[in-house]
Amino acid sequence: MPDHSPGAGVRVRDLTKRFGSAARPAVDAVSLDVRPGEFMTFLGPSGSGKTTTLNMIAGLEGVTGGEIRIGDRDVAALPAHRRDLGVVFQQYALFPHMTAAQNVAFPLRRRKLPKAEIAERVARTLDLVRLGDHADRLPRKLSGGQQQRVALARAIVFDPRVLLMDEPLGALDKKLREQLQIEIARLHRELGVTVIFVTHDQEEALALSDRIAVFNEGRIEQVGTASDLYERPATRFVAAFLGDSNAFEGTLSGGRLAGDGLDLRAPATDLPDGSRAALIVRPERLRLSGAPGSGDNAVSADVTDIVYQGAFRKVLIRFGNGGAGCVREAIGALSDIAPGDRVTVHWSPDHAVLVPA
Amino acid sequence: MFVVPMARLAWLSVTTPETGLANYRDVLTDGVSLTVIWRTLRMMLVVTAVCLLFAYPYAYVMTVVPPRTRAVLTTIVLLPFWTSLMARTFAWVVLLQKGGPVNDALAALGLGDVRLAGSATGVTIAMAQVMLPFMVLPLYSSMRDVDRALVPAALSLGARPAVAFLRVYLPLTLPGVAAGTTLVAVLSLGFYVTPALLGSPKESMIAQLIAVKVQDVLDFGAGGALSLTLLVVALALLGLVARFVRPGAALGMSDEGDRR
Ligand SMILES: Nc1ncnc2c1ncn2[C@@H]1O[C@H](COP(=O)(O)OP(=O)(O)OP(=O)(O)O)[C@@H](O)[C@H]1O
Numbered sequence: 001m002p003d004h005s006p007g008a009g010v011r012v013r014d015l016t017k018r019f020g021s022a023a024r025p026a027v028d029a030v031s032l033d034v035r036p037g038e039f040m041t042f043l044g045p046s047g048s049g050k051t052t053t054l055n056m057i058a059g060l061e062g063v064t065g066g067e068i069r070i071g072d073r074d075v076a077a078l079p080a081h082r083r084d085l086g087v088v089f090q091q092y093a094l095f096p097h098m099t100a101a102q103n104v105a106f107p108l109r110r111r112k113l114p115k116a117e118i119a120e121r122v123a124r125t126l127d128l129v130r131l132g133d134h135a136d137r138l139p140r141k142l143s144g145g146q147q148q149r150v151a152l153a154r155a156i157v158f159d160p161r162v163l164l165m166d167e168p169l170g171a172l173d174k175k176l177r178e179q180l181q182i183e184i185a186r187l188h189r190e191l192g193v194t195v196i197f198v199t200h201d202q203e204e205a206l207a208l209s210d211r212i213a214v215f216n217e218g219r220i221e222q223v224g225t226a227s228d229l230y231e232r233p234a235t236r237f238v239a240a241f242l243g244d245s246n247a248f249e250g251t252l253s254g255g256r257l258a259g260d261g262l263d264l265r266a267p268a269t270d271l272p273d274g275s276r277a278a279l280i281v282r283p284e285r286l287r288l289s290g291a292p293g294s295g296d297n298a299v300s301a302d303v304t305d306i307v308y309q310g311a312f313r314k315v316l317i318r319f320g321n322g323g324a325g326c327v328r329e330a331i332g333a334l335s336d337i338a339p340g341d342r343v344t345v346h347w348s349p350d351h352a353v354l355v356p357a
Numbered sequence: 358m359f360v361v362p363m364a365r366l367a368w369l370s371v372t373t374p375e376t377g378l379a380n381y382r383d384v385l386t387d388g389v390s391l392t393v394i395w396r397t398l399r400m401m402l403v404v405t406a407v408c409l410l411f412a413y414p415y416a417y418v419m420t421v422v423p424p425r426t427r428a429v430l431t432t433i434v435l436l437p438f439w440t441s442l443m444a445r446t447f448a449w450v451v452l453l454q455k456g457g458p459v460n461d462a463l464a465a466l467g468l469g470d471v472r473l474a475g476s477a478t479g480v481t482i483a484m485a486q487v488m489l490p491f492m493v494l495p496l497y498s499s500m501r502d503v504d505r506a507l508v509p510a511a512l513s514l515g516a517r518p519a520v521a522f523l524r525v526y527l528p529l530t531l532p533g534v535a536a537g538t539t540l541v542a543v544l545s546l547g548f549y550v551t552p553a554l555l556g557s558p559k560e561s562m563i564a565q566l567i568a569v570k571v572q573d574v575l576d577f578g579a580g581g582a583l584s585l586t587l588l589v590v591a592l593a594l595l596g597l598v599a600r601f602v603r604p605g606a607a608l609g610m611s612d613e614g615d616r617r
């Protein structure tokens with residue numbers, strides 16, 4: 001497209017939302033910096049405050065406390081219709097009494113653009129989402145995927161600097177979802193717009209995002225790239241929410257983590273001596289060996305089950321202390337074990353992460 | 358069931374007391390009939406408008422409150438169905454009469470001695486209350502079907518709240534408006550009890566006039582002519598409303614609606 005609108009940064013400080021007299025705030029002092037042009041995903045379980053945060057940024061939900069800046073502007077005093085943000089809703093929210101083209105024209109007409117320019121932009125944007133030939137259809141005559149494309153077109157046609165999407169693909173089946181993911185990634189690249197994208201689908205988050213903010217109970221647990229979150233989770237929650245993990249709990253002292261019959265070497269950490277912590281190791285970072293034993297970076301375990309998953313197999317284990325875990329082995333590097341065997345799992349110290357318990 | 362008496366009425370209106378259109382000529386020329394028809398139409402418009410004014414926000418509130426509050430609101434609307442029309446109208450007579458609580462309240466507010474009972478204002482108030490459920494329920498049912506995300510979507514796209522209402526919410530609730538106004542308009546045309554009890558004899562409505570002709574004067578021809586005139590007016594109104602507010606087809610629908 002000829003006229004790019006480079007995205008704006010979004011800066012959120014101590015953003016808080018309390019509904020009525022609820023005991024726990026729905027959003028609790030969230031702070032976050034989204035860089036201009038970045039694709040940021042809010043990922044978290046249901047009820048963790050993703051939608052509420054997004055709606056406060058959009059101006060569709062009142063703010064209990066905190067600050068939101070879009071670009072260099074504090075938007076506290078700006079009502080939703082003056083924030084100039086594109087918003088895509090989960091259930092499309094197309095106006096059912098208007099055709100696809102009228103839906104896409106709606107934001108342009110609110111901005112009082114000349115008729116010819118509106119027509120030209122609507123046509124161009126519908127082409128961009130490959131719906132050029134469906135301009136005159138009412139939404140109910142379009143498939144779910146097509147409706148979501150219209151919603152997308154409507155949200156970008158006025159060149160907003162930030163595009164907010166709340167589970168835009170949640171109502172679509174898997175195949176369509178993957179197709180639209182590719183399309184959204186392409187639009188993000190071509191338009192250079194800042195995107196904040198809400199999902200509770202991990203794979204979707206990993207596939208699309210520059211960075212991911214993991215929400216839990218109204219707070220952000222960690223913000224980082226997919227590999228940051230996976231390789232260096234900051235909390236137990238992040239470790240458990242993204243993929244499988246093995247956790248060993250204990251008390252820190254003098255560079256060691258002890259407890260539950262284990263005495264492991266602790267990775268470097270800011271946590272003070274005496275605090276409870278958990279050592280996290282991802283399943284594919286564990287190695288199995290036949291002989292039982294334990295050590296600085298090793299514990300013994302019983303094999304409970306083995307599950308084949310295409311190019312990998314998953315070995316489910318139970319540690320001496322009763323905790324469950326798993327090891328992922330690539331086919332071609334399989335160890336010679338069977339369910340019921342007693343084994344040792346060990347890891348390289350670089351691959352262990354310490355988080356507060 | 359309905360056609361036979363109507364046909365008989367039509368027959369009577371052109372045969373009694375003598376064959377011809379004399380009865381209809383009378384409706385147009387006797388001075389009283391036309392005045393009454395005009396007064397009835399005016400009353401109908403006012404009652405319908407008052408109903409719509411109260412019912413639209415009321416029905417909207419019903420769609421946004423939690424279920425328990427909604428149950429209470431629904432009960433309040435339906436309350437009139439549980440008491441008889443006579444009882445309610447008499448209640449209004451008591452409330453609105455000279456020296457009644459409403460009169461006193463208005464006087465206390467410094468609005469002076471407002472005449473309510475025995476006046477068109479009194480009839481309007483009482484009729485609007487009686488008709489409210491017929492307006493609220495169709496409105497509520499069409500509002501309930503409007504996706505709750507649409508107005509926020511309109512706002513996010515740059516529409517001021519008033520514009521979001523006019524271009525998105527209102528057009529989608531027009532079917533309910535059409536159904537409600539038609540019901541109330543037609544019902545208030547044929548309304549007899551309330552105007553008879555609360556209105557003044559000098560301001561009688563068409564239903565009373567028909568009753569007088571048929572019951573007191575036993576002039577079935579004139580009664581029939583009036584009734585048919587009323588029916589034709591009612592049908593014409595129905596047609597008009599249906600034409601204006603074809604479900605969904607209005608304001609926001611056409612591209613031209615926006616032109617300045
Ligand atoms: N209008 C409201 N009134 C009261 N509580 C609300 C309201 N909206 C949201 N909440 C509460 O706020 C919390 C956060 O909700 P929110 O919708 O932001 O979660 P979410 O992360 O988007 O979840 P999901 O993945 O299910 O969409 C929840 O506990 C929810 O019950």
Ligand SMILES: [Mg+2]
Nearest residue numbers: 050051052166
């Ligand atoms: Mg949500």
